[in-house]
Ligand SMILES: O=c1ccn([C@@H]2O[C@H](COP(=O)(O)OP(=O)(O)O[C@H]3O[C@H](CO)[C@@H](O)[C@H](O)[C@H]3O)[C@@H](O)[C@H]2O)c(=O)[nH]1
């Protein structure tokens with residue numbers, strides 16, 4: 347296994363510093379770029395991220411052709427803040443509504459892919475507290491410079507900020523305790539991805555529209571496994587984006603995220619015929635949540651659904667013919 351990963355790490359791991367905006371612009375050619383931010387209740391951070399992309403990657407360097415925030419059923423002012431900062435805002439449930447509403451991040455990304463037109467699509471989480479434009483340019487670099495690369499994941503150091511205390515490498519708890527062990531057990535060829543759950547990644551539309559999108563927090567693991575199956579390891583790359591600081595979820599929320607990841611892994615193992623199950627795992631999770639000095643029982647549905655590859659959706663197939671300058 348390591349004989350495959352070593353050369354991959356050497357040839358397919360880059361650094362954002364190698365891709366300043368001038369260099370990406372020079373290599374951009376006829377590509378068109380869409381940047382998508384999925385956002386649920388991110389009024390505190392989304393405006394700043396959108397504003398920087400607009401000023402630095404649209405007005406100063408004409409790199410980003412389309413900047414879209416998907417409002418993922420927010421209950422705060424996310425949509426207004428994002429629009430005021432200059433993004434086009436779409437509401438998750440308003441897109442392809444005849445296919446019904448499904449909650450969660452994966453569905454927000456599927457809907458975003460449906461309404462954008464760039465032949466390169468960059469996804470950036472909207473809860474980043476230390477966003478810099480190198481997140482976008484670093485992810486685009488390998489795609490604009492090497493036609494054999496189809497998908498690029500961000501990697502970074504992940505501090506865990508807990509009040510005043512910060513552990514420099516304590517973040518990414520679901521990654522370290524759930525995703526990395528699962529990947530090493532079942533997809534060892536993918537073990538070289540430093541941040542397999544990173545929410546910052548970019549891909550060619552020609553591949554993104556051909557894979558299913560898992561809803562909820564299963565979307566990143568599913569994309570990695572499915573794009574690996576479709577295109578092979580050498581078509582996947584990663585770029586070091588430095589440090590990522592974001593809003594941490596509670597441990598109970600991360601427990602439910604872990605449920606999404608495990609069920610997603612199960613779905614891929616089953617599809618690949620690598621497990622033969624008498625039963626489906628059940629989707630309910632019972633948790634003991636702390637409230638004040640006591641505990642309360644909470645039952646959640648951690649099941650994930652799957653949206654079909656967009657290329658198979660008639661509305662998308664028709665609309666996509668209008669897209670400017672698709673894959674070269
Ligand atoms: O229903 C939702 C939930 C989240 N988000 C947005 O998705 C992004 C990431 O969500 P977050 O809850 O901050 O996830 P993290 O705790 O940061 O989880 C990490 O791990 C997840 C599982 O792989 C990935 O989806 C995330 O991108 C990655 O940052 C943020 O912009 C959210 O606003 C939505 O759009 N809809």
Ligand SMILES: O=C(O)[C@H](O)COP(=O)(O)O
Nearest residue numbers: 517518519520521543594
């Ligand atoms: O990616 C992860 O592992 C989860 O988002 C948890 O991240 P955190 O431990 O930094 O909150």
